[in-house]
Amino acid sequence: MPFSKIIGSGSALPSNIVSNDVLSQQLAAKGIETSDEWIVSRTGIKQRYIAADDVKTSDLAFEAAQKAIADSGIDAAEIDLIILATSTPDYIFPSTACLVQSKLGIAGAAAFDVQAVCSGFVYALTTADSYIRAGNAKCALVIGAETFSRIIDWNDRGTCVLFGDGAGAFVLKASDEPGILATQLNADGSLHTILHTAGGVQHGQVVGDPFLRMDGQAVFKTAVTSLEASALSVCAKAGIAPETIDWFVPHQANVRIINSLGRKLGLDEDRIVVTVDKHANTSAASVPLAFDAARKDGRIQAGQKVLLQGVGGGFTWGSVLVQI
Ligand SMILES: CC(C)(COP(=O)(O)OP(=O)(O)OC[C@H]1O[C@@H](n2cnc3c(N)ncnc32)[C@H](O)[C@@H]1OP(=O)(O)O)[C@@H](O)C(=O)NCCC(=O)NCCS
Incomplete structure (x- = not known):
């Protein structure tokens, strides 16, 4: 049985960084109290990246995927499986994996989303590994991508300070060497x-x-x-x-x-x-x-x-x- 080897990785973050101090000021303007000191001492978080309104989960996923493919050195046409983990898809359907496939211009490979929230990427990676070990795929693109800022209640200080947006991707390839x-x-x-x-x-x-x-x-x-x-x-x-x-x-x-x-x-x-x-x-x-x-x-x-x-x-x- 082949191993699944990670042969490339890539990531993408929106350009807008919001520090704890800036977020605290934004919340204070609405009468909600928090502070950099509270957030850092309870969570270790100092800042987060927030996507602009016109940036979708598939945009971040596509950028991370492009970088992972370039890092791996493969031709994108070799990819025969795309699994994307997200709880903030662009649409109810089709899957964000299909939208990324379209942006990559590589029709044909199986493409679907996995929804396991913050465990989504390890669920997607495990699924891709099972495909490769069973001989059902040779080269998989596995992506985790989110725009959680869209489902955050920005008036709830107990949650809004905790989350940010971004994407990361791996290219996995069947290999005789351990992966x-x-x-x-x-x-x-x-x-x-x-x-x-x-x-x-x-x-x-x-x-x-x-x-x-x-x-x-x-x-x-x-x-x-x-x-x-x-x-x-x-x-x-x-x-x-x-x-x-x-x-x-x-x-x-x-x-x-x-x-x-x-x-x-x-x-x-x-x-x-x-x-x-x-x-x-x-x-x-x-x-x-x-x-x-x-x-x-x-x-x-x-x-x-x-x-x-x-x-x-x-x-x-x-x-x-x-x-x-
Ligand atoms: C969310 C978390 C940081 C809160 O820390 P906590 O020590 O449990 O704090 P509590 O919820 O008990 O709240 C303590 C006080 O801080 C207040 N508080 C909550 N958010 C605050 C904020 N952003 N700024 C200031 N005060 C805040 C609460 O209102 C509460 O005040 P009270 O004592 O007057 O009622 C912590 O529970 C945690 O990290 N949990 C895991 C969350 C996580 O990892 N989620 C994702 C998993 S995928």
Whole structure:
């Protein structure tokens, strides 16, 4: 059975950076109090990128995909599978994956979206890995892309300070050399109300609440417990000890969740990739954005073992252990 090897990565961020101070001033003008000190001490977030009104999820996804394809050195026509993770698609249908395929000008390959919120990228990566290992695809484009700023209630200080927009992409290729070593996906739908956007469309109108709502403390506790178990499971499947992982690239939601997990897994902070300070929580885009940053600045190198983890609404969580 072939391995799925990551042969390229790329990312895209909108041009508009909103610092905590600027966001605090914007909220203060509406009578809502927050501060850089509160946001940094509770989450580690210092700024976020916010897409302009005319920038869609597919635009960010396309830019990240183009960079990943250029980085891999393949001809885009080789791609025979596109999986895009998002909870903020351009349309109800068709999928954003199909829109990206159209922008890339490569008709023919299977293309579909995966919806697992902030776990979306590890769900998409695991799905692509299964296709490749089964011999059903040879070259997959896997994208996480979001414009969460569109589903944030900018009058809710408990959530609006946490999220940002962006996209990241991998090119995976079938290879005889080790690539993805093990994967582990889980969900507990009974927890769907602790993090959700419960609006729907009926008779041409949004019915229900169109904004993201969250029980922050329940999410925090569930994330730490589920991700520790997931990491141990994926390492056991691959037959490696967690403390021998070279790089941990966790979902970038909160630096306190990340450091707590690092301690439980015996991983020092200098082996954990943190971008939540710059990107905030970009949901399905967060893991490939963080991975790409650490790969491009030379921290993640060929031969190393990297643990990727996602967690989010559903409730969903998952891990991918990969040799670069
Ligand atoms: C959201 C989170 C940062 C809140 O931190 P917390 O310590 O749990 O804070 P609480 O929700 O208990 O709120 C504490 C106080 O801060 C206030 N507060 C909330 N947001 C605030 C903000 N942006 N600025 C200032 N005060 C704020 C609350 O109103 C509350 O005030 P009160 O005590 O007067 O009622 C934290 O729960 C968290 O990170 N959870 C996980 C979220 C996450 O990762 N989500 C994405 C998963 S994919």
